Amino acid sequence: MSSLEKVVGVDGDRRDTLSKVTGRERFSGDYKVPGALALAIARSTEAHALIKNIDSSKAQALPWVVRVFTARDVPGENSYGIIPITKDQPMLAEGKVRFKGEAVALVAAETLEAAREAAALIRVDYEPLKASFTPEEALADGADKIHEKGNLCFEHDSLMGDPDKAFAEAAVVVEDTYTTSSIEHSYMEPESGFAVMEDDIVAVTVSTQNPHYDHADLCRLLGLENDKVRVKQATTGGGFGGKLDLSVHSYVALATLLTGRPSRLTYTREESFAASAKRHSFTMKYRTAADAEGNLLAVDAELIADTGAYASYGVAVAMRAAVHAAGPYMVPNSRVYSRAVYTNHVFSGAMRGFGVPQVALAHESQMEKIAAKLGIDPIELRLKNALKPGDKTITGQVLGDSVGIRECLEKIKAVRDGWGAAADDPDCFRGIGVGAMLYGIGNTGVSNPSTAQIRVNEAGGVTLYTGCADIGQGSDHALLAICAETLGLSREDIALVRADTKLTTNAGATSASRQTYISGNAVKDASEKFMAKAIEETAKITGKDIADLCFTGTGVKGAEREVTLTEIAESLKEQGNELIGEGYFDPETVPLDHHTGQGKPYSTYGFAAQLTRVHVDKATAEVKVEKLFAVHDIGKAIYPQGVIGQISGGSAMGVGLALMEEFDHASDKNFDTYLIPTVLDVPDVEASFIEHAEPTGPYGAKGVGEPALIPTAPAIVNAISDAVGVRITSLPANLERVHRALQLMGGK
Amino acid sequence: MAKREYLKPTTLHEAVEILAAAPGRRIVAGGTDLMVYIREGKEAPAALVDVTAIPELNGVQKLGDGALAVGAAMTHSMIGSDPDIRAVAPVLSDASSSVGAVQIRNLATIGGNVVNGAVAADTLSALAVLDAAFLTFGPEGEKRYTIEEFFLAPGKTAVGVGEVLTKILIPAQPGASHAFIKVARRRAAAISRLAVSVIANPDGGYARIAVGAVLPKPGRITPAEEALKEGFDLAAAKAAGEAAKAHVLSISGERPSMVYKLPVVSSAVEKAVIKALSLREVK
Known part of the structure; x- marks a missing residue:
């Protein structure tokens, strides 16, 4: 240990690097679980229907089948969901099904083959209802109700200033309607987990982004007390928001609870496609007003999102989209009306960006249209309107000090000027495009705290306890850095216990780009309290003054000799106390007003701008992203390599959103037809960051997980528009849409 | 999962005998299509006969x-x-x-x-x-x-x-130059929306043009070849594209996918010809 070594802002090898690249890391499906029952799920063949009867006699009669479960077997409340006000999803369909692929019955058998064969033999009598596959159909008169409360899942209004007056007085008004597609997360590891009884506790090991939420809803479904369920996060092969909902958890837990035997379940890719959340498709009607100099005056946006059969994160997506509807710009007057609507598609939920990538397409396209109308350079127009510290957002929030959007824009301007004019050649058009964004770190307008503890371990070192699920993004590495930096240790000195509801306390979800900022703060708080407690106790032991003592990482110095952590811990233990640092952080927020949408939804925001150059093949309409430069204001890079990794990966996902990803609910069963970018489709991403330190962040850090993705698609669409002179307003900008744009250009 | 026999003959005669010995035996080589069909339940051969060792x-x-x-x-x-x-x-x-x-x-x-x-x-x-x-x-x-x-x-x-x-x-193709263009929704691991192959030999006075993914079966597009032979130049390349488009339309007809494909048959054939004949540099 070197107490002078700085850890924060320095790279270093992640603990999981070697085990992952050598294939030794164990994911849920890699564990040996002796005696485990295999599970299979019988899924709805109807999009919307009443269940008249479930006949499982043939399934039950098969050799090796142990038991068939239906909704009747669910011991607790057969309803769950991440948002407390919309727990509307059953683990096994009860009375009706609301999407094709919904779980109707669960089979436990001695072999996977028997379980699957039995699931296929379960006969369900359905009485079909009218299914709705778009929000418009679902809201139309005569649509069959998907839920008792009707088909409007959630609506949110936001009003600031006097938008009508602003539009009336504006020099320029641009308007358009934008649409985005439903998207599958496409994590490498499908949903997977297993359960065992640990005495009378149901212990679930699972691929998840949110073990403490899982724990709470499992207790609800199973009708068990908090101490009778344990959730352990296994190494998780990606999530992107799709592993925030319960998936296999409830099935393995139910089967194990009711049979007393271990059980396991891994979704096939087809099941993962059919039964896991999707990104909300949006339709967005925008009007934007500016004065003759290009100062934005007003935004009026109507957003409608297909939230599918169940709410999942629909409320959060509709609300976050509304809050971010104006982008990273100062807009004094605004009206936003945002809705999430139930349909009979598989449910939409959280996916990297929570509705912000969708509105970013709209606000960034609108900026281009204004720039074109006024003859202003698109980056200059953005710079003119970019938020500054002290500016008000469209929720009336006065921004603090960490607002780096102007610097991001200035950087991409310099890069663009360096690229020079994009030369056309006889076979292609080239264009350059910009995308910019802001993103609120943490959950929207609600308390979303994190906790952490530091304790002395048997070896006399320190152990960090965090409930934060590292889903591959590297939060372990970042939290260890914050802990090490604060304690004056190196990462290697610290043991880590992570994401196990028996051993760790709630850190909230690994979502909303919140863990570095919120859990990072909780870890820093825990570390500081641990040091303070150690010094305080040493003062008592040695009779020295606290001011003369200093924490060394392994003990406390200042007396004749260093008092070790173990000694301090034993001294405290004798007094019935413990050497522990208990950390807590909850970002300061003010809930959004129900009628005006005004409030302080987040305590800080990330900002970013990206620049792309594309070429559009004149003959075939194929688009190639030739260059992508990204710059993100992340406050402080705790782990720079991880930040660059997030930006690079997010941008790749953004290429998919921009050019090819479109989940066809009727036909996309797996990666045969659902296309995501390959390495050949993604340019070398030149990723960079700036550090406008956030005063409330741990060492100034904010977050980057979702911001990474958000500016990419707008930048690509704007580059295509720059290349061909026709704006594409619906994503993905696929061959057909780009070809149509080429034809329109030819017609001009 | 159903178990099935896997047989690997090492001579042609053995392969033919094995295939004839029982019904439902299916030849497999790479298996990149067949194994997918089996997994999807579209095929259920009694046995797989691997011919790759012949x-x-x-x-x-x-x-x-x-x-x-x-x-x-x-x-x-x-x-x-x-x-x-x-x-x-x-x-x-x-x-x-x-x-x-x-x-x-x-x-x-x-x-x-x-x-x-x-x-x-x-x-x-x-x-x-x-x-x-x-x-x-x-x-x-x-x-x-x-x-x-x-x-x-x-x-x-x-x-x-x-x-x-x-x-x-x-057959040998002395003196001929070529071009191949594939259009797909991404740059790898994707089914072609359209493919164009061209072989041209102006000195020999011949050109051959074929397209994939837009016709029910592979074959050359004679009218496009005839058009190209008019001059082997940019104008002929354009005419070849138009002729190919007309040919595809006459056989495959109008359908939703053709809104994109049909005009692109024309422009992609033209581009492939230009590339094959090096009429200008094509990237």
């Missing part, structure tokens, strides 16, 4: 007249990197190199691509412009088919039950 199906033979006999069990990776094929039929090298992704190309064979006869199969437009012929071996001995005789309908070829495709014969 010597006649492997390697490239140079025939006396400069032609090549390409073993049907050669993978696309092998074809893409084979110097003899690159010398005689670079359009096939390019087409094979465009199949799927590296992992697929390391398994999938040209024979499989041919015998499945899929409309979007990547090598078929190339084989059409090469005027390739096909050798099979079965209970009645060896048979030879032209491309017109071989492909009957989408997914349907002349290869009978119990017959094995052994070789693809590629």
